[in-house]
Amino acid sequence: MDFKIQTQDLNLTYGKFHALKDVQIQIKPQSITAIIGPSGCGKSTLLRCFNRMNELIKGVHITGRIHLDGKDIHSPDVDLTILRRRVGMVFQKPNPFPLSVFDNVTYGLRVHGVRRRSELEEAVESSLRATWLWDDVKDKLWGPALALSAEQQQRLCISRVVAVRPEVLLMDEPCSALDPIATGHIEDLMRSLADRYTIVIVTHNMQQAARVASECAFMLLGELVEFGPTIRIFENPKDKRTEDYVSGHYG
Amino acid sequence: MKQDKLIALALLMVAFSAVSGLALITVFIFKEGLPIIVKTGPGNFFLSSDWDPSSGNFGIFSMIAGSLAVTVCAMVIGTVFGLGLAIVLGEFCPPGLAAILKPVVELLAGIPSVVYGFVGVVTIVPLIRTYLGGPGLSVLASSIVLGIMVLPTVTSISMDALRAVPRSYWQGSIALGATKWQTTHMVMLKAAKSGIAAAIILGMGRAVGETMAVIMVAGNTLEVPHGILDPVRTLTSNIALEMGYASGQHREALFATGVTLFVIIMILNTVALVMARRGAGEGRTR
Numbered sequence: 324m325d326f327k328i329q330t331q332d333l334n335l336t337y338g339k340f341h342a343l344k345d346v347q348i349q350i351k352p353q354s355i356t357a358i359i360g361p362s363g364c365g366k367s368t369l370l371r372c373f374n375r376m377n378e379l380i381k382g383v384h385i386t387g388r389i390h391l392d393g394k395d396i397h398s399p400d401v402d403l404t405i406l407r408r409r410v411g412m413v414f415q416k417p418n419p420f421p422l423s424v425f426d427n428v429t430y431g432l433r434v435h436g437v438r439r440r441s442e443l444e445e446a447v448e449s450s451l452r453a454t455w456l457w458d459d460v461k462d463k464l465w466g467p468a469l470a471l472s473a474e475q476q477q478r479l480c481i482s483r484v485v486a487v488r489p490e491v492l493l494m495d496e497p498c499s500a501l502d503p504i505a506t507g508h509i510e511d512l513m514r515s516l517a518d519r520y521t522i523v524i525v526t527h528n529m530q531q532a533a534r535v536a537s538e539c540a541f542m543l544l545g546e547l548v549e550f551g552p553t554i555r556i557f558e559n560p561k562d563k564r565t566e567d568y569v570s571g572h573y574g
Numbered sequence: 575m576k577q578d579k580l581i582a583l584a585l586l587m588v589a590f591s592a593v594s595g596l597a598l599i600t601v602f603i604f605k606e607g608l609p610i611i612v613k614t615g616p617g618n619f620f621l622s623s624d625w626d627p628s629s630g631n632f633g634i635f636s637m638i639a640g641s642l643a644v645t646v647c648a649m650v651i652g653t654v655f656g657l658g659l660a661i662v663l664g665e666f667c668p669p670g671l672a673a674i675l676k677p678v679v680e681l682l683a684g685i686p687s688v689v690y691g692f693v694g695v696v697t698i699v700p701l702i703r704t705y706l707g708g709p710g711l712s713v714l715a716s717s718i719v720l721g722i723m724v725l726p727t728v729t730s731i732s733m734d735a736l737r738a739v740p741r742s743y744w745q746g747s748i749a750l751g752a753t754k755w756q757t758t759h760m761v762m763l764k765a766a767k768s769g770i771a772a773a774i775i776l777g778m779g780r781a782v783g784e785t786m787a788v789i790m791v792a793g794n795t796l797e798v799p800h801g802i803l804d805p806v807r808t809l810t811s812n813i814a815l816e817m818g819y820a821s822g823q824h825r826e827a828l829f830a831t832g833v834t835l836f837v838i839i840m841i842l843n844t845v846a847l848v849m850a851r852r853g854a855g856e857g858r859t860r
Binding site: 374376379403404405406407408411412414416418419420421422430431433434435480483484487 | 740742743745746747748749750751752753756760761764765
C-alpha cells in the first residue's frame with residue numbers, strides 16, 4: 324500500500340543533542356496515527372519534521388529522508404508554503420490570532436492569495452461546519468476569536484487549518500489545555516475528520532491514543548521503539564520498554 | 575522596626591516633594607499664563623497670527639500651525655523609519671545583530687539635541703537649499719532632524735510591543751504556509767497595534783516638546799507655513815527665543831504659550847497611556 328508519510332533513517336540533532344535517532348515510520352492515509360512516549364522523547368520534534376517547522380529553530384540539523392506521497396519534502400524544488408498548506412498543524416495551546424473569527428478562518432486562504440469574498444465566505448461556513456463550530460459562532464463571525472472558550476478556540480484553530488484543504492493534519496497534544504469534556508469533543512471531531520485527512524497526533528495521554536488512533540508509535544529517548552496497530556501496541560507489545568511504558572511503569 | 579518606619583517616612587517625603595514640585599510648576603505656569611489668554615480672548619490668542627509683543631498683539635496661531643506641521647512631518651519620517659527598524663530588528667535580522675543594534679539606536683537618545691541641530695544646520699539645511707530651493711531652514715529640515723531624534727523612542731517601544739506578542743501566533747501563521755513578511759504584517763503588527771500607537775504618540779510628545787534642535791534649523795519666522803520648504807516658528811522656539819528679554823504682558827504671553835504646549839503634551843501622553851493599557855489587556859487567551 325502507498326503510505327502518506329514515510330521516513331528513512333531520519334536523524335535530527337539540535338546542537339550536540341541527538342533528538343531523533345534513525346526513525347523509520349510509515350503513516351497510512353486517511354487514518355489516525357498516534358505518537359506516544361514520555362516528555363522529551365522527541366515525539367513533538369518528529370511531528371514538526373513533517374511540515375519542516377524544526378528548521379525555524381537555530382542549530383537544527385536533519386539527515387535522512389521524509390517522503391510525502393513518495394516525494395522527498397527536503398528536495399530543493401519543494402515550495403515550503405505549499406508544503407505547509409498540504410501539511411497543516413494544530414498546536415498544544417489554542418493559538419487563534421487576535422483577529423475576528425472570520426479573519427482567523429480565512430487567514431490561510433488569504434495568505435495563499437484567495438481574495439474573492441464569496442469563496443472566503445464559503446470556506447468559513449464549510450470549515451466551521453466541519454469542526455462543529457458553525458452553530459456556536461455563526462452570529463459572532465466578526466467578534467474577536469479570543470473571546471471564545473478554550474475548546475472553541477482549539478476548534479477554531481482546527482477550522483483554520485481545514486480551511487486551506489490540507490491532506491495531513493498534525494496535532495501536537497491538541498487537548499492538553501482542555502478539560503475532559505472538551506477533550507472528548509475534540510477526539511470525536513478527530514475521528515470524524517479521519518475519513519478525509521491523514522491525522523498524526525502527539526499525545527502524552529495513552530488512553531487518548533488508545534481511544535482515537537488506529538496506529539500507534541512509541542518513542543523513547545529519540546528512538547522509535549515500536550510501531551504498529553494500536554491494539555497490538557497496548558495489548559501485546561513486543562519490546563520490553565513499550566510494555567513497561569503502556570503498563571504504567573514509568574513516564 | 576523603628577528603622578524601617580524612619581526610612582519609609584523619609585522615602586515618602588522624597589516622593590511627596592518630587593510630586594509637589596511638579597504640581598507647583600503646573601500651578602505656576604497656569605497662574606502666569608492664563609490671565610493673558612483671558613484678557614486677549616481665547617479666540618484672538620489661539621486663532622490670530624499677529625504676534626507683535628511691542629504693540630500688545632499676542633496671536634500664536636502661526637506657531638501652533640508651525641508646531642503642528644513640524645510634528646506631523648517628523649512623525650511621518652520617524653514612524654516609517656522607526657517602525658521599519660523595529661520590524662527588521664525584531665523579526666528579520668539575526669538575534670545577535672539585533673542585540674547590538676538595539677542599544678545603538680537607544681544611544682541616539684543620549685545625544686544632546688543641540689548636536690542634532692548643529693548637524694542639521696551644517697548638512698541638511700544646505701542640501702535642501704541647494705537641491706529643493708527655499709531658504710533651507712524649513713519645516714522639512716526640522717522634520718528630518720526631529721524624525722531622527724524620535725527614532726529611539728519609536729523603535730524601542732514598538733520593538734517591545736512586537737516582542738510582547740505571543741510567539742504562538744507567529745508559529746501558527748508560519749505553519750499555515752505564510753511567509754515571514756505576511757506573518758509580520760497580517761498578524762504581528764495587528765497584535766501589537768496598540769503598543770505601536772503608544773510608541774508613535776510618545777515620539778510625537780517628544781517632537782512637539784523639542785526646542786533647541788528646532789530653533790537651529792526651522793528659520794523661526796512668524797508665518798503660517800504654506801509648504802514644507804517654508805521656514806516656521808514652533809511654540810517651544812517662541813518661548814526659548816523671547817524669554818530672555820520679555821517682561822510684563824509679553825512674558826505672560828510666553829507663559830500662555832507654555833500652557834498651550836503643556837495641554838497638548840498632556841493630551842498626547844494620556845492617549846498613549848490609555849492605548850498602552852488597552853494593549854496590555856489584549857492578546858491573552860482566557
